[in-house]
Amino acid sequence: MASSRRKVVRRHPHWIEWTTGLLSTALVATMTGMIVYHGLTAKDAAPELVVTVTAQRPTAQGFEVSFTVFNTGKKTAAGVPVTGRLLDGEQRSIETREVTIDYVPAQSHVEGALLFAADPGASRLDIRASGYNDP
């Protein structure tokens, strides 16, 4: 019963099988090469986090500041708290808001937003990633 269902791989197949096979081999080889190259160049890598503000808009209960966190390093950062502070003329903090981004993968970016009560346009906005841990 088991043997009656067995399929036999033919020795001389249609050319399309070899074409598909060789293309796949090339693709897998390229992928392997990319990973080896990455492995050799990414030794002792660390996350490099940069936060940039992309938009500000008023909402029903205050103001929304959208931002993008870029990780230009070759290592993923996890649990990244993004802290935004509104500072007055004497560098005193008027309002502080924080949101935690689960993962910022290596050489990738993630979008998020902070919600303030005061208008960020009226004061100086300081926004930065205040830490990370290994995934």
Place this chain on the structure above:
Amino acid sequence: MGKSEEASGPLDPVDDPPAGQPSFRTTDFVKGLARGIAGALLFALPMQMTMEMWALGFAMDRFRLALLLVIAVPLLVGIAHRIGFEKTVSWREDIRDAMIAYAIGIIASAMILALFKLLTPDTSEQDFLGKIALQAVPAGIGALLGRSQLGADPDDAEDDPDSGYGAELFMMAVGALFLNLNMAPTEEMILISYKMTPWHALATIGLSILVMHAFVYAVSFKGGHELDDTPGWHALIRFTLPGYVIALLVSLYCLWSFGRLDGSGSMATLMATIVLGFPGAIGAAAARLIL
């Protein structure tokens, strides 16, 4: 053909209608439907009980969800062509079977999600539709598989030994997609890829290919393939490596569909694809044996 006639003897006396009299058998059809529902439950429950799948119901990009639903149609028709609710001869019947399976998938998903109180009359329309639609795809595949894998007919899998190369690749894609739909929504897939170093990823590629090849050609499972005098590396290049590439493409598609790759750089994308490609490779190999 001779094989199937002698096999469906005393166990299944209702199976073969007398020649020249192709009658519609209600009991067979109802039995097929029941198996479909059983299959939908068996194969889709893990997804129906996954938190991320509920969230994706409303969080998933609507265009990507619609694309998944559209892709599911030719996929189900293709599966129905090989294994249907009844023995099918024409594409028209395959399409009918595929749509029945899709409907079973939708109904079964709606029932199960309502049972778990995930769907209530208060659920917003987008959430309601999204949750059911997302679950209907694996449940529909499950409904079709239920017919073939839970069925008692020894001749149900029309597994003619010379099924074409395209059919072989298609079944690998189905197997990979099935396991991937189970796992791609979970956070663990990307978390594993973040924890891995490139060297771990390399080992995963090697193991995926090894397992795929061994599953089909070496461990002599029922339904395994024989090489005869064909060298092993022929089968590796002609079947295993294309199968692995298919598993990777399906993995990439699933991750993208569920928004797991948004904003990711090329290396992060590649690593996550390789991680999800591992279960995909096993699914693809298993599909070649089972289906």
